[in-house]
Amino acid sequence: MTNVLAIGGYSDSDHAALEREFSPIFVGNSEDVAKLPDDQRQQITALGFMGHHPFGGPEMDLLPNLGVIANYGVGYDAIDVAAANARGIKVTNTPDVLNDDVADLAVALLIAQGREMLAASDWVTSGNWGEKGSFRLARKISGGRAGIVGLGRIGRVIAKRLAAFDMEIHYTSRSEKETPGWTYHADPVSLAKTVDYLIVALVGGPETENFVSKEVIAALGPTGILVNISRGSTVDEGALLDALESGAIAGAGLDVFLNEPKIDPRFLKLDNVVLQPHQGSATLETRQAMGQLQRDNISAFLAGNALLTPVN
Amino acid sequence: MTNVLAIGGYSDSDHAALEREFSPIFVGNSEDVAKLPDDQRQQITALGFMGHHPFGGPEMDLLPNLGVIANYGVGYDAIDVAAANARGIKVTNTPDVLNDDVADLAVALLIAQGREMLAASDWVTSGNWGEKGSFRLARKISGGRAGIVGLGRIGRVIAKRLAAFDMEIHYTSRSEKETPGWTYHADPVSLAKTVDYLIVALVGGPETENFVSKEVIAALGPTGILVNISRGSTVDEGALLDALESGAIAGAGLDVFLNEPKIDPRFLKLDNVVLQPHQGSATLETRQAMGQLQRDNISAFLAGNALLTPVN
Numbered sequence: 094m095t096n097v098l099a100i101g102g103y104s105d106s107d108h109a110a111l112e113r114e115f116s117p118i119f120v121g122n123s124e125d126v127a128k129l130p131d132d133q134r135q136q137i138t139a140l141g142f143m144g145h146h147p148f149g150g151p152e153m154d155l156l157p158n159l160g161v162i163a164n165y166g167v168g169y170d171a172i173d174v175a176a177a178n179a180r181g182i183k184v185t186n187t188p189d190v191l192n193d194d195v196a197d198l199a200v201a202l203l204i205a206q207g208r209e210m211l212a213a214s215d216w217v218t219s220g221n222w223g224e225k226g227s228f229r230l231a232r233k234i235s236g237g238r239a240g241i242v243g244l245g246r247i248g249r250v251i252a253k254r255l256a257a258f259d260m261e262i263h264y265t266s267r268s269e270k271e272t273p274g275w276t277y278h279a280d281p282v283s284l285a286k287t288v289d290y291l292i293v294a295l296v297g298g299p300e301t302e303n304f305v306s307k308e309v310i311a312a313l314g315p316t317g318i319l320v321n322i323s324r325g326s327t328v329d330e331g332a333l334l335d336a337l338e339s340g341a342i343a344g345a346g347l348d349v350f351l352n353e354p355k356i357d358p359r360f361l362k363l364d365n366v367v368l369q370p371h372q373g374s375a376t377l378e379t380r381q382a383m384g385q386l387q388r389d390n391i392s393a394f395l396a397g398n399a400l401l402t403p404v405n
Numbered sequence: 406m407t408n409v410l411a412i413g414g415y416s417d418s419d420h421a422a423l424e425r426e427f428s429p430i431f432v433g434n435s436e437d438v439a440k441l442p443d444d445q446r447q448q449i450t451a452l453g454f455m456g457h458h459p460f461g462g463p464e465m466d467l468l469p470n471l472g473v474i475a476n477y478g479v480g481y482d483a484i485d486v487a488a489a490n491a492r493g494i495k496v497t498n499t500p501d502v503l504n505d506d507v508a509d510l511a512v513a514l515l516i517a518q519g520r521e522m523l524a525a526s527d528w529v530t531s532g533n534w535g536e537k538g539s540f541r542l543a544r545k546i547s548g549g550r551a552g553i554v555g556l557g558r559i560g561r562v563i564a565k566r567l568a569a570f571d572m573e574i575h576y577t578s579r580s581e582k583e584t585p586g587w588t589y590h591a592d593p594v595s596l597a598k599t600v601d602y603l604i605v606a607l608v609g610g611p612e613t614e615n616f617v618s619k620e621v622i623a624a625l626g627p628t629g630i631l632v633n634i635s636r637g638s639t640v641d642e643g644a645l646l647d648a649l650e651s652g653a654i655a656g657a658g659l660d661v662f663l664n665e666p667k668i669d670p671r672f673l674k675l676d677n678v679v680l681q682p683h684q685g686s687a688t689l690e691t692r693q694a695m696g697q698l699q700r701d702n703i704s705a706f707l708a709g710n711a712l713l714t715p716v717n
Contacts, residue, residue, distance in 0.1 A: 102538070102539075104542070193545065193570075193571065196547070197520065197545075197546050197547050198516070198522075201513050204510070204513035205522065208509065208510060208513065210513060210517065213681050213684055216682050217672075217673075217682050218673050218680060220673075222666040222668070222682040223666045227414070230416070230687050230689045231684065231687060231689075232688050233505065233506055233509075233689070233691055235505040235506070235508070235509050254570060257565055257566050257569030258566060354538065354539075355535040356535070361529075361530050367526060369526060369529065370525055370528050370529050370539065372520070372525055372543065375539070375542050376545040377542045377544060377545070380542055
């Protein structure tokens with residue numbers, strides 16, 4: 094009987110690799126664990142986790158011999174790490190392998206929003222270009238001031254990319270970091286007041302909930318663009334929607350939302366946004382690397398070796 | 406009576422500035438020059454030119470006292486410079502002020518195409534995300550090999566940006582240049598074979614017509630992406646359309662086309678392209694700077710001073 098449980102909607106190749114390496118029990122999400130027979134649950138020592146449905150103390154208690162939760166993704170806010178700690182369960186994630194993809198999307202969201210690339214594309218494909226002439230002028234993006242909210246692994250890669258667009262780099266973070274001439278702001282409102290673009294690269298979870306508050310959004314101002322590639326929870330979404338509807342900020346490029354994938358329908362009526370379906374890391378290459386790292390953490394645990402990328 | 410003629414569809418602010426500085430005669434395009442009364446044409450010594458309709462020897466001969474053609478834009482392929490030389494007419498353009506905008510768009514076109522951002526946006530706005538689940542995986546863009554075709558002012562800025570995406574930079578150009586570790590290819594087919602992405606940043610005109618030939622496109626191969634922000638004429642457009650339709654290359658991000666704005670309708674049926682309405686320099690900031698530089702060249706000529714950005 095297997096001692097590995099896999100929760101989530103894995104791609105065909107990840108599913109096949111999990112099957113090949115561990116012959117695990119597969120279930121769709123956290124809620125399905127309770128439906129497993131008692132003897133199966135008793136056997137489970139390692140869990141491969143993928144998804145955003147919360148996995149907390151009650152779910153852990155259904156797996157009394159669980160030793161590791163190997164999360165697929167860098168963000169593990171669905172997992173209650175304090176509850177895991179209390180039960181002696183280790184948690185791992187898949188950092189770094191997705192930094193590049195997420196940063197690429199952040200930069201493209203910023204340029205696509207500022208240069209109105211979606212509306213400009215529609216101008217071509219609708220035939221308006223041929224019939225009505227030039228599309229309206231957009232705004233210049235390079236050379237502006239960028240503010241990174243959360244200068245972790247992903248935030249640093251974004252900053253590096255944007256510096257090559259001749260941008261001044263400003264950031265806020267839990268503490269000042271060693272950086273190549275980038276400017277630290279302890280206060281996110283001060284950051285938002287200073288910059289033209291605010292790029293949110295925080296970790297998720299309760300500590301950062303609404304970190305980009307109504308006040309921060311107001312400070313960004315009517316020419317400001319907000320980009321969020323972190324978690325929907327890090328931004329006060331109601332305040333963001335209000336600001337986008339009223340023109341209190343110029344626009345937004347968003348890969349993440351509250352209540353994904355059933356996002357607030359107010360977003361769909363806006364013409365000053367570029368919306369993506371949480372695909373920061375959604376490339377074949379990176380998802381393959383994430384799956385490999387998740388499985389390597391499970392293998393390490395089962396072999397009694399040190400975990401590769403422990404969280405706790 | 407004015408001695409300045411302004412050809413083109415100027416923005417309101419450029420029109421007003423031209424009016425204020427020169428009180429010129431305004432006409433829509435090159436063909437309208439012949440309709441002007443003879444005495445008006447005799448007076449013209451300076452021409453502010455904007456547009457893609459050819460302005461050659463016959464048009465110049467309608468303005469026998471013309472001394473300068475101040476082009477709005479870096480690309481002056483609509484103007485027959487040899488014919489201007491033969492008549493002692495100086496030509497100026499507006500280089501450098503648009504490099505950043507064009508490079509920004511080139512980078513965004515590459516990422517938007519590779520990451521399927523338009524289709525992903527449609528996935529959100531159509532409600533498919535909420536109803537059908539995740540969007541398909543795309544491909545990683547950073548870390549690939551980029552090939553710049555034409556390492557002039559704009560090509561260099563593009564290369565600098567892409568280097569910050571951890572890309573290996575390759576290029577072809579009339580001659581090898583001093584570069585920070587970038588690799589020169591004398592042969593564009595060799596360049597296309599080597600790289601994942603080909604970014605065309607050539608000057609326009611007869612010398613570069615179909616420089617990106619059927620053979621170059623074939624060498625780019627089925628995983629290659631082509632980006633063109635130069636002129637439609639630099640790429641064999643029929644071969645490009647064939648390759649996009651057959652999958653001989655993966656996709657394209659295109660800001661320029663033959664017969665703009667009435668582009669080949671085959672482009673509109675493709676799902677592996679991102680199309681823009683020639684808006685490389687179409688930002689308020691840059692168009693303002695281009696208009697200023699055009700007018701400064703006219704003023705310099707009228708005052709008998711050295712031209713700021715002469716072409717010939």
